Amino acid sequence: MIHLANRIANLPIVIIGTYRGGYSEHNHALGRTLEELIRLGVRPLKLGGLSKDDIAQMLQGLSQRQPPESLVSVVFEESQGNPFFVEEVYRHLVEDGKVFDGVGQFRTDITIDEIDVPENVRLIIGRRLERLDENEKRVLTAADSGNGVSVTLDWTRFLFINVDLSVYLERMPVGEWICLDAVTRPQPNGIGVADTLLLDERGRIGRGLQSLLVGERN
Numbered sequence: 001m002i003h004l005a006n007r008i009a010n011l012p013i014v015i016i017g018t019y020r021g022g023y024s025e026h027n028h029a030l031g032r033t034l035e036e037l038i039r040l041g042v043r044p045l046k047l048g049g050l051s052k053d054d055i056a057q058m059l060q061g062l063s064q065r066q067p068p069e070s071l072v073s074v075v076f077e078e079s080q081g082n083p084f085f086v087e088e089v090y091r092h093l094v095e096d097g098k099v100f101d102g103v104g105q106f107r108t109d110i111t112i113d114e115i116d117v118p119e120n121v122r123l124i125i126g127r128r129l130e131r132l133d134e135n136e137k138r139v140l141t142a143a144d145s146g147n148g149v150s151v152t153l154d155w156t157r158f159l160f161i162n163v164d165l166s167v168y169l170e171r172m173p174v175g176e177w178i179c180l181d182a183v184t185r186p187q188p189n190g191i192g193v194a195d196t197l198l199l200d201e202r203g204r205i206g207r208g209l210q211s212l213l214v215g216e217r218n
Helices: 028-039 052-063 069-079 083-095 121-130 134-143
Strands: 158-169 179-186 191-200 203-216
Touching: 052 069, 052 083, 069 083, 134 158, 134 191, 134 203, 158 191, 179 203
Parallel strands: none
Antiparallel strands: 158 203, 179 191, 191 203
């Protein structure tokens, strides 16, 4: 983060970094980073969590229906109002079959005692990845390698930071092999995109897009 802050002051880029309250007290590296960012002129903005009403609106947007109070209370309790965690907790509960009844309607009797939500988002995402088969995992790994195999600038002089990956599959892969046909397009303003065509032994299966920040090394 300090590396980025030193290099993007004059670029049309907004970078938002988040951390949960209390982390800096137990993570000395984070504490030192925050101190250095403040010295550079970056000012932290303290945000509160979403209210129950906010979470109800968010769940309504995710499900396209009015959520019951029991579900809102469970998600509020588990997420503490963190918007990203709200979405991940909801998806986790849906995938575990805890949200809807046999006819596809919201359960109104869901309680916090019957759910098993991991303690943080990383564990939730890890559980979701565990549900993928080996072919699906191999596609995601390959898609994340597009920038690495399509070198356009000298790696010893330039630094590439992959800040986002989106994978679009037209069908699931067949066979063991995943082929990449990738190109990276860095721009003078420090922004780049790696565009990767994904193929298997039968042909095209989809694309992977990586957004990049590009800068010269010290």
